Amino acid sequence: MLAQDGLRRGRDPAGVQIGLVLGRQVEQQAADAAERLLSRLDQAARRIGADGTRERRHRAYAIERAAWAWWLAEHEWMRTRGKPRKGQRHIPGQRRLILAGAPAHANRDRYPRDRHGRADHRAARAHLLATHTTAA
CATH class of the missing domain: 1.20.5 (Single alpha-helices involved in coiled-coils or other helix-helix interfaces)
Incomplete structure (x- = not known):
């Protein structure tokens, strides 16, 4: 034209x-x-x-991704050789190492376990739901 x-x-x-x-x-x-x-x-x-469905799904999927990343990090840790084993004592007064720039799951506690020692994914998601803040 x-x-x-x-x-x-x-x-x-x-x-x-x-x-x-x-x-x-x-x-x-x-x-x-x-x-x-x-x-x-x-x-x-x-x-x-x-x-609100989209926001609820976004939050649920973010929790699921965080739980999966946490589980993969735990699984990798379980397969790592030469790590400290149960019963080895930490130095009194020793603080937890927070890794700057590491993914959030790297600075978390051990993955939740049930009374038989198996991974408790439901408890992991509940923990993340209680502590997770969704970034925009």
């Missing part, structure tokens, strides 16, 4: 300017349409009682 008016986009400064203005208008219209759609979807979700 611009080429028919004698404005060759990319070569004529006036054509480039018009193209940029039209591009911004189209972007703004698309943003407005998306906002209207989201508003209608939010209203429909409230109407059927499904509002």
Whole structure:
């Protein structure tokens, strides 16, 4: 359409300017349409009682990912050779080492176990749910 008016986009400064203005208008219209759609979807979700589902799922999946990472770190630790074994005493007054820049699961306690010594994934998720803060 611009080429028919004698404005060759990319070569004529006036054509480039018009193209940029039209591009911004189209972007703004698309943003407005998306906002209207989201508003209608939010209203429909409230109407059927499904509002907040995305946030709940986001939090649940974040907890699940953190539990999985914690379990993988525990599993790796269990398979590591040369680590201190049960019964070896720590030096009195020794504090826990917090590793800066390490993933969150690296600075956690031992993975929860049931009374038979097996991994208790439900307790791990409950612990994470109580302590986990979701980053944006």
